[in-house]
Each structure stands twice: as structure tokens, then as C-alpha cells.
Amino acid sequence: MEFIGDVLRDAIDTLIDFGPQLTGVLGLTLEVSLLATVIGVVMGVPLGVALALGRFRGRGLLRTLVHVGMGIPPVLVGLLLLLVFWDAGPLGGLNLVFTPAAMVVAQVLLATPIAAGVTAGAVGGLPPAALEQLDALRLSRIGKGRVVLAEARSGVAASVVAAFGRVIAEVGAVLIIGGNILGETQVLTTLIVQESRQAQFGAAVAAGIVLLLISLIVNLALGRLGQRAELS
Amino acid sequence: MTVVDVRISAGAMSVEIQGLDLESELVTVFYGPNGAGKTTLLRWLAGVGGRRPVMDCAYQPQNPYLFRGSAGRNLGLGLDDEEAGRAGSLARSLGLTNSLAEDSSALSGGERHRLALARTLAKRATWVLLDEPLAGIDRVDRDKVLALLAQELKGRSAIVVTHDLDEAVALGDRVAVIDSGRLLQQGPLAEVLRRPATVEVAKILGLGNVVEGVGHEFGGFTTVTAGTVEVIGSGSVDGPARAIIPADSVVIGHVDQPESSARNRWVGRVTDIRRSSTVLEVTVDVGFPLVSMVTPGAADYLELEVGTEVTASVKATAVVVVPA
Numbered sequence: 001m002e003f004i005g006d007v008l009r010d011a012i013d014t015l016i017d018f019g020p021q022l023t024g025v026l027g028l029t030l031e032v033s034l035l036a037t038v039i040g041v042v043m044g045v046p047l048g049v050a051l052a053l054g055r056f057r058g059r060g061l062l063r064t065l066v067h068v069g070m071g072i073p074p075v076l077v078g079l080l081l082l083l084v085f086w087d088a089g090p091l092g093g094l095n096l097v098f099t100p101a102a103m104v105v106a107q108v109l110l111a112t113p114i115a116a117g118v119t120a121g122a123v124g125g126l127p128p129a130a131l132e133q134l135d136a137l138r139l140s141r142i143g144k145g146r147v148v149l150a151e152a153r154s155g156v157a158a159s160v161v162a163a164f165g166r167v168i169a170e171v172g173a174v175l176i177i178g179g180n181i182l183g184e185t186q187v188l189t190t191l192i193v194q195e196s197r198q199a200q201f202g203a204a205v206a207a208g209i210v211l212l213l214i215s216l217i218v219n220l221a222l223g224r225l226g227q228r229a230e231l232s
Numbered sequence: 233m234t235v236v237d238v239r240i241s242a243g244a245m246s247v248e249i250q251g252l253d254l255e256s257e258l259v260t261v262f263y264g265p266n267g268a269g270k271t272t273l274l275r276w277l278a279g280v281g282g283r284r285p286v287m288d289c290a291y292q293p294q295n296p297y298l299f300r301g302s303a304g305r306n307l308g309l310g311l312d313d314e315e316a317g318r319a320g321s322l323a324r325s326l327g328l329t330n331s332l333a334e335d336s337s338a339l340s341g342g343e344r345h346r347l348a349l350a351r352t353l354a355k356r357a358t359w360v361l362l363d364e365p366l367a368g369i370d371r372v373d374r375d376k377v378l379a380l381l382a383q384e385l386k387g388r389s390a391i392v393v394t395h396d397l398d399e400a401v402a403l404g405d406r407v408a409v410i411d412s413g414r415l416l417q418q419g420p421l422a423e424v425l426r427r428p429a430t431v432e433v434a435k436i437l438g439l440g441n442v443v444e445g446v447g448h449e450f451g452g453f454t455t456v457t458a459g460t461v462e463v464i465g466s467g468s469v470d471g472p473a474r475a476i477i478p479a480d481s482v483v484i485g486h487v488d489q490p491e492s493s494a495r496n497r498w499v500g501r502v503t504d505i506r507r508s509s510t511v512l513e514v515t516v517d518v519g520f521p522l523v524s525m526v527t528p529g530a531a532d533y534l535e536l537e538v539g540t541e542v543t544a545s546v547k548a549t550a551v552v553v554v555p556a
């Protein structure tokens with residue numbers, strides 16, 4: 001027990017101190033994850049609504065792709081992007097390997113299917129009478145989307161929370177495509193990996209606590225936002 | 233006029249109808265028992281479920297659903313400014329003035345129906361398609377809403393689904409009688425009521441008993457002779473005739489009961505007793521199977537059971553005789 005106590009004390013010291021390294025890592029983590037979540041939600045939520053309500057060719061295939069994407073291992077996404085962005089790869093000319101931009105791309109690929117899948121479930125799960133009424137009203141596509149998103153707002157808010165949860169907690173993709181370069185592409189999860197490997201448990205736990213706090217704050221904020229969204 | 237041929241398979245329900253006449257600027261009532269396929273047909277015409285609608289229409293489903301937000305917002309959904317203005321005044325006529333500011337979830341079932349009705353009627357569309365528009369509206373408001381609906385639909389192209397004869401008579405110019413996914417008869421409402429094509433149609437329309445025979449007219453009344461049985465009813469028909477005897481006009485009595493003013497009085501045995509909602513349908517064999525509506529209390533009092541000998545009587549003025 002003494003060991004755990006020492007680790008916790010260390011962690012708390014690190015948090016109280018909150019040096020420039022941790023500040024920088026926290027900043028980059030928030031920047032990458034929030035940006036990826038926003039892009040993922042902006043693409044994924046409309047995609048989810050379309051999957052739930054739309055009748056178009058290829059809907060079944062798209063649905064399957066989304067379901068696969070929801071469960072794809074982040075490490076695999078990181079590897080695929082590394083190959084694509086590698087110097088000799090198809091998009092090598094963009095020089096994106098080991099950059100925060102590449103990390104955002106990776107996380108967008110992880111966030112979008114989650115946002116789409118959870119939204120599709122929430123919209124598809126509306127009462128049949130609601131969907132029939134929606135059909136009967138013959139609204140424009142935008143009008144329909146607005147009514148549906150307000151109606152399924154708690155499910156849509158859950159999709160945002162789930163998308164953010166996936167990217168903030170994810171380590172495999174950002175580790176591979178970002179390279180965990182100190183001060184450049186290091187984020188909280190990759191910091192934990194590095195500190196653990198070097199037996200710097202106090203610093204690792206401190207990063208873990210910060211991660212948990214971020215999740216808590218984002219969840220509370222989105223929960224409140226979901227409640228406030230009204231049909232307008 | 234639009235003539236529609238339709239073949240729909242939707243789950244357990246299949247509808248197959250050829251030559252359904254939908255006349256412009258008239259109200260056609262789809263009439264039939266629950267589960268007849270009326271709603272399936274209407275939804276198909278309205279293009280619900282991603283199909284292309286058969287006509288340019290404003291369609292209101294049977295269970296109006298209000299989305300989150302105020303009732304007023306729901307009233308304006310899918311309407312342009314002009315339509316929304318009309319919806320507002322219709323809503324006022326329907327007594328919804330105070331509810332419009334409320335949250336939609338606070339509205340009663342009847343208020344939801346009235347709101348949906350106002351919105352659908354306000355929409356600028358060639359056809360108005362309404363599925364059981366008065367279903368959720370309570371008795372107190374029903375007559376008022378029915379009158380307003382009749383007035384609003386007058387001269388418009390409309391289809392109203394109902395299984396209520398009062399509604400059909402109040403709203404309909406034409407009727408299409410539908411059962412088990414088939415079109416049994418269609419035409420001007422008065423004509424179909426006067427001349428049900430088959431006994432099935434007469435029964436669906438709630439007319440009860442139809443006796444076919446030869447009519448002999450006498451002073452505004454007609455005696456219809458069918459085999460050994462005579463039925464006297466109002467109407468003037470010489471020749472092939474049908475007598476329609478409403479089941480709720482037939483009085484069942486003890487065989488030793490004295491004669492009454494009823495011109496039709498037959499003796500026969502009870503062949504069948506079945507319960508339909510609150511009353512019993514008692515069938516008496518009087519030379520033809522005559523169905524009568526009897527309250528459970530009266531049946532107890534008369535000790536009715538299958539085989540009991542009874543008299544069945546009905547006033548001639550309650551019987552309608554039509555040419556066959």
C-alpha cells in the first residue's frame with residue numbers, strides 16, 4: 001500500500017505544480033480532440049440522420065461501413081494513415097507524418113462513425129408515429145433534420161459525448177501517426193504510455209486524472225446543452 | 233377525376249383494388265370496419281414511407297404526433313406564412329387559442345387531433361387526405377369539429393377514412409366501401425346508402441338486414457314478398473325490391489305478447505346470440521335470418537337462448553324498400 005500512496009502523492013505534487021510540459025500536453029490534447037470531435041460530429045450527425053431516414057442507393061453498405069468504423073481498432077487507423085502519409089505513400093507530399101494535423105485526421109476517422117452510428121440509432125428509435133408524422137409534413141431536408149435533431153436531442157448529445165470519449169481516450173492512432181514527440185505531438189494518453197514505460201508512475205497517474213476531469217467536464221457541459229436544445 | 237388501380241402488400245395487410253374513382257372537388261369517404269385496409273390505402277396514396285405520392289396532398293395520419301416545442305410551433309410546421317396564418321385562424325375556430333403557447337406535451341389527445349387538423353386543412357394542396365380525423369376528439373367537441381370540417385372540405389378534393397357512419401354522412405359526397413383489402417362498392421354516398429350492392433355492404437354500412445323479393449307498392453309503402461315472408465316498408469317499388477331492416481329497429485318479444493302497432497311481426501326461433509361491444513346480436517329465423525340488437529338486460533328478461541321461440545317486430549316506417 002505504501003507504493004500506491006507514494007504514487008498518488010507524486011501525482012498530486014505533479015498536479016499542484018502543473019509544469020509547462022503538462023500544460024502543453026493538455027493544450028494539445030484538447031486542441032486535437034475537440035477539433036476532431038467537432039469535425040466528426042459535423043460530418044457524422046447528418047450522416048446518421050440520413051442513414052436513419054434517407055432512402056438512397058448504398059444505404060446498406062454505408063450503414064455497414066459505419067458499424068465497422070465504430071469498432072475499428074485505433075492502432076489500425078494510425079497504421080493506415082501512416083502508410084498513406086509516409087514519404088513514399090500516396091499523400092506523402094503533404095508531409096503530415098508526426099504532425100498534430102495527421103492526429104486530427106486519425107481522430108476524425110474514429111469520431112465520425114461513432115457520431116453517425118449513435119445518431120442513427122437515436123433517430124431510428126423515435127416512435128413510429130413521429131416518423132410517420134415527419135413523412136406527412138413533407139418538410140424540406142433541412143427542416144426535417146432540425147425537427148429530428150431536436151426530437152432525438154438526448155441521443156444526439158450522447159453521440160457527441162461518445163465521439164469525444166472515443167478520441168480523448170484513444171492512444172493507438174495518435175501514437176503511431178503523431179509519434180509522441182515531446183512538445184510537438186505528445187498528448188495525455190501518449191504521455192501516460194511514456195511515463196509508465198519509464199516507471200514515472202506519479203506523472204502517469206497525474207495525466208490520467210486530468211483525462212478523467214476533462215471527460216467529466218465535457219459530459220456535464222454536453223448533457224446540459226442537450227437539455228436546452230429546443231425545436232426552433 | 234382520378235382512377236386508381238392499386239396492389240399493396242404491407243405485412244399482414246394486402247389491398248388489391250381496381251378502378252377506385254377519386255373525383256376532384258368532392259369528398260370521398262373510405263368506409264369500412266377496422267382492419268379493412270383503408271389506412272393502408274390512404275398511406276399509399278399519400279406516399280408515406282418514401283414512395284412518391286399519387287397526388288399532391290396534405291395528409292394527416294391517424295395518430296397525430298407533436299414534436300418538442302410549443303403547440304404553436306407545431307401548428308406552423310411545414311407551412312409557409314400564408315398557410316400558417318390560415319392554420320392559426322382554423323385553430324382558433326377549433327378552440328385551441330389558449331393551448332398554442334403551451335408546450336406540445338401539455339396538450340390532450342383531442343387538442344393534438346384538432347391542431348393537426350388545423351395544420352393539414354391550412355396547407356395549400358390539391359387533395360386533403362385525413363385518416364379518422366375525429367378519432368381522438370371527445371364527444372363534447374365532436375359535433376362542432378365535424379361541422380367545421382364539413383364546411384372546410386366543401387368543394388375541395390378530399391379523402392376521409394372513417395368507420396363511423398355519422399362522419400361518413402356528414403362529410404362524404406362519395407363513398408368507397410372497403411373490407412378485407414377489397415373495394416366492395418363505390419359511388420355517391422346517398423346512392424350507396426339507398427342501394428347497397430350486396431348484403432355485405434349493407435351490413436358494413438350498419439343497415440343490418442336486407443331481404444330480397446318482389447315489391448308491391450301501396451300508398452307510399454311497399455310489401456316485399458320473399459318466399460313465404462312479407463316485409464312492409466316505406467318506399468314505392470313495384471317489381472324486384474330489397475327491404476333493408478335496421479338491426480336496431482327490430483323488437484324481440486314473447487310469443488304470447490299482444491299485437492302492437494308494428495306492421496311487421498314474425499314468429500321464429502333464435503338461432504344465434506353473439507355479443508358485439510355493449511349489445512347482443514340476436515339472430516331469429518323468421519323465414520330469413522333476421523338480426524336484432526338487444527341489450528343484455530332485455531335478453532336476460534326474455535330468457536333468450538338459442539332455440540327460444542320469439543316474436544320479432546319492426547315498424548314499417550323503419551324499413552326502407554329500394555328497387556333491386
